[in-house]
Structure formats: structure tokens, C-alpha cells
Amino acid sequence: MTTRVTLISPARSESSEEFRFDDGRPLSAAGLRSVREARTAAGALLAAAVRTAVSPSPRCAQTAEELGIAAAGPADERLSGCAMGRWRGLTLEEVGAAEPEGVARWLSDPGGAPHGGESVEQLCARAEDWLTELAEEQGRVLAVVEPDVVRAMVVCALGAPARGLWRVDVAPLTVTELSGRSGRWNLRAGTALTAG
Numbered sequence: 001m002t003t004r005v006t007l008i009s010p011a012r013s014e015s016s017e018e019f020r021f022d023d024g025r026p027l028s029a030a031g032l033r034s035v036r037e038a039r040t041a042a043g044a045l046l047a048a049a050v051r052t053a054v055s056p057s058p059r060c061a062q063t064a065e066e067l068g069i070a071a072a073g074p075a076d077e078r079l080s081g082c083a084m085g086r087w088r089g090l091t092l093e094e095v096g097a098a099e100p101e102g103v104a105r106w107l108s109d110p111g112g113a114p115h116g117g118e119s120v121e122q123l124c125a126r127a128e129d130w131l132t133e134l135a136e137e138q139g140r141v142l143a144v145v146e147p148d149v150v151r152a153m154v155v156c157a158l159g160a161p162a163r164g165l166w167r168v169d170v171a172p173l174t175v176t177e178l179s180g181r182s183g184r185w186n187l188r189a190g191t192a193l194t195a196g
Contacts, residue, residue, distance in 0.1 A: 001138040005131070005178040006045055007153060008067070008144045008193060011035040012172045013059040015089075022081055022146070023089030027062050034173055035066040038193040042067035045175070050139035055079040055146045063173075064144040078126040081146035085117030110162035120152075124162045127152035135183050150176050157185035 011031035015022050027035065046052070046069055054064040056075035064071065087095050095115075096103045102114035110120040127149055134141055145153075147170035155164045157178050168189075170176070177188040 004140045007176045010059040010063040021084040049142035051141045053143040060144045078130045082123045082148045083117035085115035087115040121162045124152045128156040
């Protein structure tokens with residue numbers, strides 16, 4: 001039997017509008033409007049789901065709440081965004097000015113964590129762990145997760161190296177679907193979550 005995983009990226013937050021490494025800020029006014037407009041479309045996805053999950057970040061929790069999606073049980077830390085250590089809350093421009101070598105290493109070495117947080121390889125490993133667990137189940141899973149978690153799951157589903165994470169763009173409020181069995185996944189990416 002096939003497992004189908006539908007990943008919804010969160011609406012825009014105040015941090016994402018400022019291009020900051022997420023620091024737990026809530027959805028922006030524009031993000032709230034967008035997510036409320038998408039509630040009907042999310043309802044159809046939710047009706048088909050046998051299990052739901054939500055990243056523990058405020059913007060994912062708020063997006064899920066606005067879409068009418070409740071997490072089944074406590075938040076799964078494997079669905080957290082990449083831990084950015086001392087860069088959390090800063091813009092890439094700020095970090096680049098203060099630590100240009102660190103940014104270069106972070107973007108080129110998937111095992112590096114110059115910010116003192118988590119490496120891209122570690123992020124991909126925990127995403128793969130979550131997907132492996134789901135492959136043993138059957139039915140549809142609906143999850144609201146951070147964009148970097150979507151990227152990591154796409155990389156894992158395709159069997160791509162962790163450095164491929166930077167080649168995956170994830171827009172706010174988009175749907176990425178994975179379907180598979182026995183650890184083999186297929187990908188349907190970037191569908192807009194819209195009311196129509």
C-alpha cells in the first residue's frame with residue numbers, strides 16, 4: 001500500500017519578509033490574509049488525511065491553526081526548522097558582513113555548522129528518519145512544515161546528496177507531495193494552496 005505525504009509550507013512570517021533566519025516571529029498581515037484565503041483548499045486535503053503533523057515553530061503552528069489543521073499529538077522535533085545557532089534572527093546580509101567565511105562554508109559544506117547550530121546533513125538525516133517511519137504506515141499524512149524541512153525531504157526522497165538542498169526553492173503556502181512505499185518516494189512539487 002502507498003503512503004502519501006502532503007507537506008504544506010507556512011505562510012509568510014515577519015521574519016521571512018525580512019529575509020531573517022527564523023526567530024519565532026508570527027505570521028505577517030499579508031501571510032494571515034493568504035492563509036485565510038487558502039482554508040477551503042486545505043480542508044479538502046485534511047479530509048483525506050489519516051494523520052497530521054505540524055512543525056513546532058510559531059509560523060507553522062499559526063498557519064496550521066488558520067487552515068484548520070491540528071497536530072496529532074505533541075510536536076515532532078524532527079520537523080523543526082534547521083537550528084541556526086547564533087545566526088538565528090539575523091539576516092543573511094548581516095551574517096555575510098560579520099562572518100563571510102562562515103556563510104561560504106555553510107553554503108558549500110553540508111556537514112558544516114559554522115553558526116554553532118545544525119548542519120544541512122543533520123537536517124536531512126532527521127527528515128529522512130521521519131520519512132522512513134512514515135513509509136511503514138499506510139494512507140495519507142498532512143503536515144505543515146518549515147520550508148527547509150520540505151527541502152530536506154525532497155532531497156531525501158530523490159536520493160540526492162545533502163548539498164542539493166540549496167537547489168530546491170519552496171514558496172510560502174505551497175504543497176509538496178511525496179508518495180511511496182518500501183522507502184522509494186515519488187515527488188510532486190510546488191502546487192499552490194489556493195481556494196480555487
